[in-house]
Amino acid sequence: MNTKQTFGSTLLVFALLLPAMALAGIPDPGMQVEKGRTALVITDPQNDFLSPKGVTWGVVGKSVVANNTVENIEALFKSAKSSGIPVFISPHYYYPHDHGWRFEGALEKLMHTIGMFDRKDALDTTGFAGSGADWLERYKKYIQDGETVVTSPHKVYGPETNDLVLQLRKRGIDKVILAGMSANLCTESHLRELLEQGFEVAVVKDATAAAQVEEGDGYAAAVVNFRFLANTVWTTQEAIQTMAGR
Amino acid sequence: MNTKQTFGSTLLVFALLLPAMALAGIPDPGMQVEKGRTALVITDPQNDFLSPKGVTWGVVGKSVVANNTVENIEALFKSAKSSGIPVFISPHYYYPHDHGWRFEGALEKLMHTIGMFDRKDALDTTGFAGSGADWLERYKKYIQDGETVVTSPHKVYGPETNDLVLQLRKRGIDKVILAGMSANLCTESHLRELLEQGFEVAVVKDATAAAQVEEGDGYAAAVVNFRFLANTVWTTQEAIQTMAGR
Amino acid sequence: MNTKQTFGSTLLVFALLLPAMALAGIPDPGMQVEKGRTALVITDPQNDFLSPKGVTWGVVGKSVVANNTVENIEALFKSAKSSGIPVFISPHYYYPHDHGWRFEGALEKLMHTIGMFDRKDALDTTGFAGSGADWLERYKKYIQDGETVVTSPHKVYGPETNDLVLQLRKRGIDKVILAGMSANLCTESHLRELLEQGFEVAVVKDATAAAQVEEGDGYAAAVVNFRFLANTVWTTQEAIQTMAGR
Amino acid sequence: MNTKQTFGSTLLVFALLLPAMALAGIPDPGMQVEKGRTALVITDPQNDFLSPKGVTWGVVGKSVVANNTVENIEALFKSAKSSGIPVFISPHYYYPHDHGWRFEGALEKLMHTIGMFDRKDALDTTGFAGSGADWLERYKKYIQDGETVVTSPHKVYGPETNDLVLQLRKRGIDKVILAGMSANLCTESHLRELLEQGFEVAVVKDATAAAQVEEGDGYAAAVVNFRFLANTVWTTQEAIQTMAGR
Structure with missing residues (x-):
């Protein structure tokens, strides 16, 4: 076989392999944690999602309990703080003027109807402590330690x-x-926007949860999309080991 | 009962109703089609997704066939054109320099590995006609009619x-x-970004399709998220009737 | 002269006219104020810029006085409120965590050094009233009337x-x-970003002011760029007449 | 003097110094060039701006000649290539559909009127070579070397x-x-957006130029704003020395 034939055959083999590669499954690019370049980002660690008194507990509570979400998020906070990984919080608040919007998507409408994340005013914290918009009590020592960066609120789902x-x-x-x-609302929208902005993102799939309703299982949808989109998907245990450099 | 009591009772009833409303299901805000303010946006109507010769047919073909996606997208094109609804296309192309990226999410990595949407250069269309990056042949008459707006390519999933x-x-x-x-990649990322930018969005759920692989059913995930996120979700038939003003 | 010659001559005349059109001056597209589609947006109506006690008065005070900026902004507030034009405020705040940034542009560095717009925390308004970050006292009745929309703070210059x-x-x-x-910092960055986002923008050139320092006259620079960029440039008097529909 | 008094005096001195610091001038934070983290970005290196045959030469030509802009941009290309600094180009193109926009800012309107940067279609390069939208001939060897990253066109002024x-x-x-x-249009809008996105930016002030018309001197405006906004401002000579690590 001459060189030209060999080249042709190689091309042929490669062409045959292509669909096979596509079918063989989705790659897992992984993500190396490098100190100084890596942060923990937590979306909406607030009562309205994570407390049994929160307005969405009826639809997300089962998923929160099943995943051990409350404890897993706390374990991530602890691990990041002890490993020197900076922590960023992206909260969700609605002010009275947000109730004057002329149109809303389905969940936006629901959130407004049930008064989710409502605050009196950006410059008035009356009634905020302990409200649905406040941090889950057990997270306050991590969020209010003078080191954690709390961003301005996101207003739809993403940053x-x-x-x-x-x-x-x-x-x-x-x-x-x-x-x-x-999981499938603010966490996934943060994942998607961070990818568009050129970040590497590892999602911790059991330190999140979602609404499971007649219209669909938000958590199941998120887990599929995390796997398709993110650089990698970890459990809380894997995230902690990776942050600790083990 | 005096006025004050009535007011108090009303508040109580409202408070009791709130969790019920949350549980009662997700609202459907709907979307009115108004001529001059409404457009049809199609993501990635390209061979690599929609042709049996495309590089992803092995993983999306079943979903494309099941939904009748190819015909449904064509029906939307036809209906929009005859109803005077402007059409916008957001394509997906990769150039040689995109293969020099230092990191990629899972599906980005896969798309680059299988040469999906590859073009030679933004200023060189050699070999483009009929390639995986080209429009599906049957759509060309709608896309190249001198009226359709074709945007620059998106480079991850969203606009x-x-x-x-x-x-x-x-x-x-x-x-x-x-x-x-x-469905769960570029279409959903377009949905999410358009919502963040303050658009109303109706998603046509059977004029899309997605990869169904061992790691998850991308179409099922997308359908759940469309319902949670969009202003409303239509079938192709409903979209056509609405565009026609019936 | 035959048809071909005529066509050639027309082309020639057109070619000669092109540079003339460019030289003839910059067009003024104008902007029609339509109720329900038009808003007044005010950037940084805060003490640190507009009060003689503010940290930048030494460099912007002369320009603020020369333009009658404080009074002109108030006149715009009054006019918008009485004309039913909604008002949006985009404020500028810095929190302690913003002082941990690893790099800054020139004016960002200066603002941080002089403690401009500093606040204790997004959830702590202790010491805020009357501080450099607070609204100019005379504007409070317009900003805190329950109708004005106050956005989250911008963190560099734009929205x-x-x-x-x-x-x-x-x-x-x-x-x-x-x-x-x-004028040449947050106002101009808001102008530029609003244009990128597809808004029409009329800038009110005497309801703004800027630093005039050895390194350059920020106000003069802004006025040139307003004219190049915006849909139109108005005086406060013109803006008021337009809002009032006269 | 006891400790408390000393502390009080220090505070007093500091307070007195603050306005002085503001008045003393704008800081120059500088920018260290680090290989692997630094790129050269060139906006609009196209005939319509830089060739005497371009449609804007009548208004920008004087500034281009005065700054030696054509030669300075080439010197930057050469220096970056020989120093291993990657080069990115952000071009400006208009397609027929862009002429269907319903509103435009002043310079946008002008650019459309004079046919600036016009191309036939994103997928049709007929007539492109040598047109106003094409690269300046002398830059082609740097831009088309297979290494330079050419982005999609920006459509207003920024990225x-x-x-x-x-x-x-x-x-x-x-x-x-x-x-x-x-200088004051696309280059400055790129500067502003890159700062909003968290980049450090050094602007090369004599490798740019701008329209100088009755309505204002665009170059003078840009130079003031570069100094206020950027991390630092260099001459071409300084940029070359810094890239070469001297």
Whole structure:
């Protein structure tokens, strides 16, 4: 066989392999945690999602309990703090003027109807402590330690409307360990926007949870999309080991 | 009962209803099609997704066939053109320099490995006609009619990296009928970004399709998220009737 | 002269006219104020820019006095409120964590050094009233009337890091009357980003002002760029007449 | 004097110094060029701005000649290539559909009127070679060397409508040396958006130029704003020395 034939055959083999590669499954690019370039980002660690008194407990509570979400998010906070990984929080708040919007998507409408994440005013914290918009009590020592960066609130689901991307960049962060609430809404929209902005993202799939309703299982949908989209998907245990450098 | 008591009772009833409302299901805000403010947006109507010769047919073909996606997208094109609804296309192309990226999410890595949407250069169309990056042949008469607006390519999944939002705004569009490929990747990322940018969006759930692989059913995930996120979800038949003003 | 010659001559005349058109001056596209689609947006109406006690008065005070900026912004507030034009405020705040940024542009560095717009915390308003970050006292009745929309703070100069664009879109606004502080920094960055997002923008050139220092006259620079960029440039008097529909 | 008094005096001195610091001038934070993290970004190196045959030569030609812009941009290309600094180009193109926009800012209107940067279609390069939208001939060997990253076109002035930010991030770039055309329009809008996205930016002030018309001197405005906004401002000579590591 001459050189030209060999080249042709190689091309042929490669062409035959291509569909096979596609069928063989989705790659897992992975993500190396490098100190100084990696942060933990938590979306919506607030009562309305994570407390049995929160307005969405009826639809997300089962998923929160099943995943051990409350404890897993706390384990991530502890691990990041002890490993020197900076922590960023992207909260969700609605002010009275947000109730004057002329149109809303389905879940936006629901959130407004049930008064989710409602606050009196950006400059008035009356009634905030302990409200549905407040942090889950057990997370306050991590969030209010003077080191954690709390961004402005996002207003739909993603960080397009707040300063999360800038805050990460201003600290030299280009890799994100992502968790929080809720899986297929704010967490997934943060994942998607961080990818569009050129971050590497590892999602912690059991440090999140979602609504499971007649219209669909939000958690199941999120887990599929995390696997398709993210650089990698971890359990809380894997995230902790990776942050600790083990 | 005096006024004060009545007011108190009303509040109580309302408070009791709140969790019930949350549990009662997700609202469907709907979307009115208004001529001059509404457009049809199609993502990735390209061979690599929709032709049996495309590089992803092995994983998306079953879903494309099941949904009748190819015919449904064509029906939307026809209906929009005959109803005077402007059409915008957001394509997906990769150039040689995109293969020099230092990191990629899972599906990005896969797309690059299988040469999906590859083009030689933005200023060189040699070999483009009929390639995986080209339009599905049957759509060319709608896309190349001198009226359809073709945006720059998006480079991850959403329109954050192209001019779709600007092109819509420069034509006075604030309502979008969204379809195209693939359901849980580019279509859903377009949905999410359009919502963040303050558009109303109706997704046509059977004029899209997605990869169904061992790691998960991308179409099932997308359908759940469309219902949670969009202003409304239509079938192709409903979209056509609405565009025609029936 | 035959047809071909005529065509050639026409082409020639057109070719000669092109540079002339360019030289003939910059067009003024204008902007029609339509109720329900138009808003007044004010950037940084805060003490640190507009009060003689503010930290930048030494460099912007002369320009603020020369333009009658304080009074002109108030006149715009009054006029918008009485004309039913909705008002949006995009403020500038820095929190302790913003002082941990690893790098800053020139004016960012200066603002941080002089403690401009500093606040204790997004959830702690202790010491805020009357501080450099607070609204100018005379504007409070317009800003805190329960109707004005106050967005999250922008963190560099433009609205990329806050929810201004979403808030405008959620109210159906696509035309903006823009004023506030300071002319070549936040006001101009808001102008530029609003144009990129597909808004029409009229800038009110004497309801703004800027630093005039050894390194350059920020106000003169802004006025040139307003004229090049905006849909139109108005005086406060023209803006008021237009809002009032005269 | 006891400790408390000393502390009080120090505070007093500091308080007195603050306004002085503001008045003393604008800081120059500088920018360290680090290989692997730094890129050269050139906006609009196209005939319509830089060739005497281009449609804007009548208004920008004087500034281009005065700054030696054509030669300085070439010197930057050469220096970056020989120093292993990656080069990114952000071009400006208009397609027939862009002429269907319903509203435009002043310079946008002018650019459309004079046919600036016009191309036939994104997928049709007929008539492109040598047109106003094409690269300046002498730059082609740098831009078309198979290494330079050419982004999608920006459509107003900044990179909000293209993939420049993503392309930079996907290569690990967080520092940008910025030059190109025109100073107060696309170059300055790129500067502003890159700052909002958390890049460090050094602007090369004599490798750019701008329109100087009756309505104002665009170059003078840009130079003031570069000094206020950027991390630092260099001459071409300084940029070359810094890239070469001297």
